[in-house]
Amino acid sequence: MDNITNPHTGHFIGVDLGGTKIDSILVDQNNVPLDNVEMLTCPEEGKDAVIERIIASINKLAAGLPRGVDDVRAIGIGSPGPLNKEKGTVVDAPNLRWKDVPVTSVVRAATGLPVYLENDANVAALAENRMGAGRGTKNMVYVTVSTGIGSGLMLDGRLYSGTTGAAGELGHVTVVPDGPMCGCGNRGCLESLASGTAIARRAKEVASRAAGAGILAAAEGKIEKIDAVLVSCCAEAGDPMAIAILRNAFEYLGIAVANIVNLLNVEMVVIGGGVSNIGDVLFDTVRRAVDLRAFPFMAKDAKIVPAALGVDAGMLGAACYAMERWSEDYA
Ligand SMILES: [Zn+2]
Structure with a gap:
């Protein structure tokens, strides 16, 4: 040959x-x-x-x-x-x-x-499935959380891209009926509540209040300097408002992941993207939401793990x- x-x-x-x-x-x-x-x-x-x-x-x-x-x-x-x-x-x-x-x-x-x-999220899902965190799994969803939120679906060992190739828009599933306006024109999309952009926006909203004083101080008094990384640093230092903002955002992410588990009975959900580097508070909150909301017999089989291949x-x-x-x- x-x-x-x-x-x-x-x-x-x-x-x-x-x-x-x-x-x-x-x-x-x-x-x-x-x-x-x-x-x-x-x-x-x-x-x-x-x-x-x-x-x-x-x-x-x-x-x-x-x-x-x-x-x-x-x-x-x-x-x-x-x-x-x-x-x-x-x-x-x-x-x-x-x-x-x-x-x-x-x-x-x-x-x-x-x-x-x-x-891009679909090919990242394929990579994590073939050579990354999801190696060896047949049914796996990859979720990327950064400035936006995307996902890719590996079902029965193949990339599932939907009727016209647009499947996996997890960032635009509705999690709050009358939630914040999303860039797509809908209200309350997951991306408008749990992305890095959403975390920064929420922190900016509270920064001028007494409860947000710690976050504002960390930004040296400059609201425009507040981003998800800064909120994560404040949370690590024990700032209660920063911790509350992250838990709230990741609770919504957990709701979406619990829905994935109930809908697709996946064996693994791989979470990557810049915001996933925040680590334990994200994975613990998502895990709890899945255990609370998904059927126990499906939740127990669904591993929730960090991505392995990074950028x-x-x-x-x-x-x-x-x-x-x-x-x-x-x-
Ligand atoms: Zn949207």
Whole structure:
């Protein structure tokens, strides 16, 4: 079997397209990372400049292989969504200032390689499932909590992306009917109550009151300096208001995770993203909510664990996605 038809030879490139950085990785046929490249996205320079940097990253990685791009089988791109996977377009990504951008066809034309586009949280879920915290599980949900909240669903060992590829918008499930306004236009979405942005907003609201004096002092009196990391530091130092804000936010996260457990009977929920670094207060609060709210026979089987791959999950997952899709299409 030659290199063209044998899925067990050749290399794959994964691209994690973010609003700040483009992280790309070259892996071999066993998913072993060989090299990676980081570039700034600079979305203000326009979509063509960003796509050029994606192509430059791919070419730089391929240049290290004996036959260059001919030794690469396929490229995976993890992008903020929503996406149109049929057309290979990024439909709307405010962080990139992109609307209906045909990234797949442009990269395919420039490289001559198959290009597979998938949502960034979905490819991170795939990475955590295949090589991270969820290795060996068949039914697993990955939840990422940072400035926003996203999730990816691994069901029966496969990435589940829904009818049009948009499944997993856990950040926009309603947890409070008349809760805060969300960026999506709905009220009381999980993201509006439990994201890093929501934690910072709540802390800013209370900072001018007596109970928030500790948080304001930690921000040196500057309300605009308050963010989720500062709230977490205050909580660690024992500030009761900071602890209450985090517990409240993670209670809502726990409600959403309990709903996942009851709906999908998963064996594991992996929680990643910057806010998950807050650690015990998040995992303890979520665990308690699941034990309280989900059916006991499903709650007991559902492990709730921190993600293992950190910020690398996106590019590793994009490469892994390219490999699995390529194997389905060409092997
Ligand atoms: Zn929303």
